[in-house]
Amino acid sequence: MASASLTGARAAAPARVVRAFLDKYGLICLLLVMPVAFGIHDLRTEGDLSRLGNNLLDGLSNGSIWALVAIGYTLVYGIVELINFAHGDVFMIGSFTAAGFFGTIGLTAATGVPGLIAGLLLTLLVAMLASGSLNLMIERVAYRPLRGAPRLAPLVAAVGFSFILQNVGLLWRGGSQQGIVDLINSQKELVMIAGVSVTHGDTLAIAVTIPLVLAMTLFISRTRLGKAMRATAQDPDAARLMGINVDTTISATFLIGGMLAGAAGLTYALYQTTVWYFQGFTAGLIAFTAAVMGGIGNIRGAVLGGLIIGVIQQISDNRIGSQWTPAIVFAFLVLIMVFKPSGLLGEETREAG
């Protein structure tokens, strides 16, 4: 009898092991399919991995911009469960502010390194303030009066604000993509590592993102306001009973999300050296996808999601065809939603049906 049950257990074991494995690593396997397949392909046809390495690096630097935007999405969603459609456009306004401010303080491609760094730090501050206060204003004007309204009402208001901001961008810089001054010589190679060319732009994007993400993580986990944000996200009523000013906390969340979008806006402007009134819409959709991919409400998840989407985009642009890239990104999103709806790092969030 004992042996019978043992064999029974043994028979069931492989299936269970497979399922457990898939639950845990299935998503990661899915995400690794493309890089690994193309890596093998490269090794067989070209003999080295430099092409894949370049794809990955480009992906990480592009993705780190998406990551900063995605954090704003995820913070706001975590706390008020609103898909803030205007967030991408706040990012766009941040980019425009930064691009305009370069001229105001007289930064040109010829500015020396110390002046450039000082100027860029100042621009960073201005862009963050502009985007942050804009996001704060939108929350006060459009979302706060709608708390308690049907859940979709703020969504429509957000769409409305997104249109308004896009129109502002259109009036500001016209309908076409506009090239702006290439302050950091973005596409110039800084160093070549094993066939992978690291450009100034790549370095900048990663150098801006890492400290900001670390600061955010510390802020959320250590500070009083961060704790208030977590408490409000978990249960606004209880948070209020505990003496947390929920309104202030929500405002702070929007402010912080907007500031990160502003930082992303500056990075985007320096990295791409092109700005466009519609860039926010595209970035918003991508960043939103990133936030969901990582597990919405989860800051590390948003960063991870942003980086992954950046890599998928670059590989797809390089190998499959750039016209299919958006479809591929969304196909990944669907697969992840179906097989691991909580995302890469997320757990079930508060549901309001």
Place this chain on the structure above:
Amino acid sequence: MLSAVGIAACGDDDDDAGSDATTGATAGGELTIYSSLPLQGGLRTQSAAMVNGIRLALKEADNKAGNFTIKYESLDDSTAQAGNWTPEAVSANARRAAQDDSTAVFIGEFNSGASAVSIPILSDAKVPQLSPANTAVGLTSDEPGAEPGEPAKYYPSGFRNFVRIVPKDTIQGAALATVMKEDGCTKVVLANDKEVYGAGLARNVVAAAEAQDLEVLFNEGIDPRAANYRALASRARGQDADCFVFAGTTPNNAVQIFKDFGAALPEAKLYGPDGVSDSAFADEGEGGIPAAIASRTKITVATLAPASYPPEGREFFRQYAEEYEERQPDPYAIYGYEAMRLALDAIERSETGEREDIVKALFDTEDRTSVLGTYSIDDNGDTTLTDYGVYTIDGGELKFDQTVTAET
């Protein structure tokens, strides 16, 4: 309301509204010219330039064409929600022109896909249509590049009412390939914006380039909303491309793609069509490509060398600069200007001002001297122009370099 009921009373007679309507226009009356262009969204700048050109031509002519007083009305074929042309708006504009008794000419559309919607409506009503920007082959002819069934399917009643003043894609494609051949290109990469204009032009460049023994490495449709094209550009570098062509328009991310390919292919020569021949592309100060890349870029435009402009053309440049405070008019302004001039000319030559006579006058256009060069309109409604101006960029402005005759 009364007039509405009046029309309602003869509701079923609308099929022959066209012939009815034109009887209202007697020699010396007032006629209306409509334009239908996307005034909202990404193509706004180009459309606005066209409207400027149209207005200037009308002002020059003192609102007159022969004995007729001309009224101009600019319609919008885009909507706020879409930010692009919509079939709804296009057909609304076409119907409006079709049902207005005083309509003489309909200038439009900007996008070939949109013209495919308005041509059948206007053809039914026999309204002369004149496009300043459509280049899709199939709108007028069944030559290579057209789809099966084109162009007959756009003219269900068989009445050909559509002419255009810009050469169709085949001509410019051949012109670009000829320039590249002269410049010593060997391995060419193309990117196109997947619009009717860009994709069609790219196909024709590929065909013409291969006919002239250039190797085409790839022709890739891009997503114009993408943030950048570095991965695509690095693919071109991996294949040792020495020439890059972008077939598309400035609002479809032309500046970014030139920057990315320019950086990835530091030695390559870069080419663009008239879709990027505006200051938003050429002038770094206005958000165009940086000077280092501009110096390697050549653009083909269906306009003449400024020295060989007819007198009224020179006048146009002077007036445009004065009126709109731009040194170099956008080529789309030139196309708009010439569209209006041809429309006025056709109305004058028609003598009666009736729609069918104007259509006939448009098709009868012969050896017309214009800013675009000397051209006739052939039986398909196409211009006979084959000469393209090749421009380089100098200090943010397009500078005439040479004339190239397309080898078709």
Place this chain on the structure above:
Amino acid sequence: MTGDAAAPRRAPAPVRGPRTRPRAPKLPRRARVGLAAAALLGGAILPLFLASGGGLIEDATLALAYVVMALGLNIIVGFAGLLDLGYVAFFAIGAYTMGYFGSLFHINVNGGEGIHVLVSGVAAELPGIHLNFLLIVVLAIIATTIAGMLIGLPTLRLRGDYIAIVTLAFGEIVGRIAINGDEITGFGTKLTNGRQGITPVDKIDLPFLDPFTALNLRPWYWVAFVMVLLVLFVNFRLRDSRLGRAWIALREDEVAAVSMGVPAVKTKLLAYGTGAAFGGISGAFLGSYLNTVNADQFQFSFSIFILAMVILGGLGSIWGVVVGAIALSFINNYLIPDVLNNVPARIGLDFDLTQLSFGIFGFLLVIMMVLRPEGLIPERRRQLELQEGIEDLAVDGDDVQPAVRP
């Protein structure tokens, strides 16, 4: 500053606290029936007062087509509570059905002779597949119902906004396939015609009537009007049926509904299928009416446009959605381009309002939401919930993790 704002809302559930708004007095049944009948009668005879090819009848016909779509989306979002952000996919599929079976798209089929089923006039002579419009509508219903269920399947396990994301993704994927479909070939034909579009499309051809023309829009209007009547009828019957109650039960509380024996999978799939079918009907109609099926029509912003109609009118409220769809459609196609655009010129300003139209549209959305977030004609049941039951929704918040984590 925050104090006075928070004070009146402190009562039951502060953060999502309902805005207490006096309920609109309920009209007596007879008055409501009378009002509805008057509206329908007015709608039916409206074209007689409009120029047969003018801008107003054009806008009115479009508005009716959008009403059909909004009513379809209302089944998914309003009744069943499944937030669908990819409704444009069904518009696309319906329109492509029209394009496939009622145009020159498959020009080489049957050796260039074409296939013709119950069509007359010009279409009967042309190559390509040409089916009668009614048959195409049936095909569109079948195609979109299947597509709706397929898109619904992956969302069955999901709740709330995740559904929104998956449907959004599907909508984008369908849009991309429409744009890039000219690169996919098989069986001697392309999948779509990309941005060139399938043009022209057959005009509607109904038994006993002449084929419709592009210049007389009254028949088009009446076809759209009949579609709206049918869809309204189906909508009311569904809402009051067992299925309709099951949708609402699932929307209110899925766990409770399932434990009471509501089959969640079937019920949700039926919501997707039905809602999608309405989009398909309207899509097929618009394909013919607009005379083109162009990939550029199928953008994410269209999904949002239809969703905004539903929300503006009042989620789940049938008459509300009708009003919302008509209102937004007229704002987009008439008010902004035709009315507001002339205002600056009339008051003597040399200013082009088309530069601002995008923003005006957004501004109107924001204003309407801030002033009346529950929609123009809110569903009574939902209004009740808003005032009484809101705190119940957060009850299962005890065992969940904090939503914002480092």
